[in-house]
Amino acid sequence: MSVHRRKNRLFEPAMVREALGQSFAKLNPTVQFRNPVMFTVWVGTMVMIGVCIWIASGETSQGSLVYNIIITVLLFITLLFANFAEAIAEARGKAQADSLRKAREETPAKKILSGDVYSNEVRVIPSSQLRKGDLFLCEAGDVIPMDGEIIEGIATIDESAITGESAPVIRESGGDKSSVTGGTKVLSDRIKVRVTTEPGETFLDKMIALVEGASRQKTPNEIALTILLAAFTLVFIIVCVTLKPFADYANTPITIAAFISLFVCLIPTTIGGLLSAIGIAGMDRALRANVITKSGKAVETAGDLDTILLDKTGTITIGNRKATNFYPANGVDEKEFIEMVSLSSLADETPEGKSIGELASSKGVKPVVNKTGMRFINFTAETRSSGVDLPDGAKIRKGAFDAIRDMVKRNGNPI
Incomplete structure (x- = not known):
């Protein structure tokens, strides 16, 4: 879409605030359960909270209260870090859709007012206020605010952002070349257009729906890695549980905090915590290159491509034809x-x-x-x-x- 888009930094304040809020919202056990590694860390955190309350009520066999609180806080930070990594990746994807939506709302439209009170008066309004059947005017340099049909005039229009065609096209009233698309740019002349779509049904709205509808389906590799991590987690649960009888046999007490700390250190916590974020970040990276991927599987497939055949040069270029050299005829200075x-x-x-x-x-x-x-x-x-x-x-x-x-x-x- 030929609209200006501000490049988002990784840690923009608004994005960070939203991600922090989501980090706490994702502590919901139904959300954590989808990631077996982090779910076990969540269970361990809940157990440590119970141990801290137990020690505060008078228990002395589990070490000092300060030590147990420190372990609990570290486990809690581990959960928040994993949630934050996933939330910041999701926030970047949402920011792309928000920028498209903002562009749709802020594009000025020269609406033609008609009726008993007005005599073809032109008033500039946001494009979001246009409705089906409204008339608007577009002149050279204007961005067409809404999908519509030319009812008067002829113009050269840059549609490269949509069709990938670098050469401008001519659109005129009547015939089969009268339709125009919101977001394209008028390069010359002046046209009068009637809106043909309701709000929410334009080409730009469909683009936004594609971005927002990109699903987080796990790729085959991600599924295999999740199963492997779950298997490792199960193995280390067995390892930590078997330590208890050995410790009792050696008459060496081991606190619950020590068991949980050892378990969290043994399991692949970092990989498990960042696995979802990596998939989302891949979709976001493709989106920043103006490629909409509808699933993580599509991103993984794109990584296996060696050659891409495109039918239009404007698909991978800026879309504007540009003079690169002068070639005078023989005998011409x-x-x-x-x-x-x-x-x-x-x-x-x-x-x-x-x-x-x-x-x-x-x-x-x-x-x-x-x-x-x-x-x-x-x-x-x-x-x-x-x-x-x-x-x-x-x-x-x-x-x-x-x-x-x-x-x-x-x-x-x-x-």
Whole structure:
């Protein structure tokens, strides 16, 4: 979607606050149960809380209260760390959807007011206030605020963010080329559009639904690793339990805090705590590269790809065509050629037209503009050309190949 998106830092204050709140919410045993490793740590934490209460009530065989409180706090921090890692990864994914939603709400729309009170008055409102059947106006440089159908006018529109096509397309009223999509950009001319979708049904809304609907399905590798970690956890539970009879036989008392501390150190706590966060982070990383993955399995599959075949160059590029070099014909002075091309592009507000001026400036050529007697011809979707009429009667034109060819033929010149 061709909207500006602020790059999110890993630990933005708002994101951290949300993740901290989720870290405590995820202490719910029904949530912890999905991760067998961290669930055993949660059980150990609950046991230690009970031991602390037991010692506070007078028990003396389990060590000092301060020692047991320290063990309990460390276990609690371990749980919060695992929850926080998962929550911060989830928050980043939600931030992407929020940025898309904010862009939809903040895109200005030039709504055309009609009726007994208004006479085609134009009022700028947020795009979120548009409803099906409303009319709005779009001019060169405007972002189309809502999906709709052109009822008047013709315009060149940059749809590269949606279709991946780098070349601008022409949309006009009537026929099968009258539909426009919210989020695309008008490059030239002026159009009047009727909204054809209700709020929540636009292309941008479907994009948001895709981002928010990305499910956290476990990948085959993640499932296998979870089973392995659960097996290790079961083994170490047996190891710790068998220590009790050996300790009694050796007449060596071992406190409950010592058993739980040993168990947590033996099990793969770090891997178990970060396993979910790793999967979510993979989906978020793909999303930051403008790739929507609907599951963790898709991320894992993407890691196995060696070659990707794409049908449109704009899918992996910025989408705007750009001038990269000047090629004058034989016998034409290069500097004079660049000056003429630059002059004919001054009235072209499309990205392609602007890039010609930038390329000329990089070569140290700036056209001499004498507005007295000069008449600039703006680029339009209908003519697909721009230019300037000089005071001496000379006419310079620049545009699409077929448009210039037809122009030359109309003036009786051979090709």
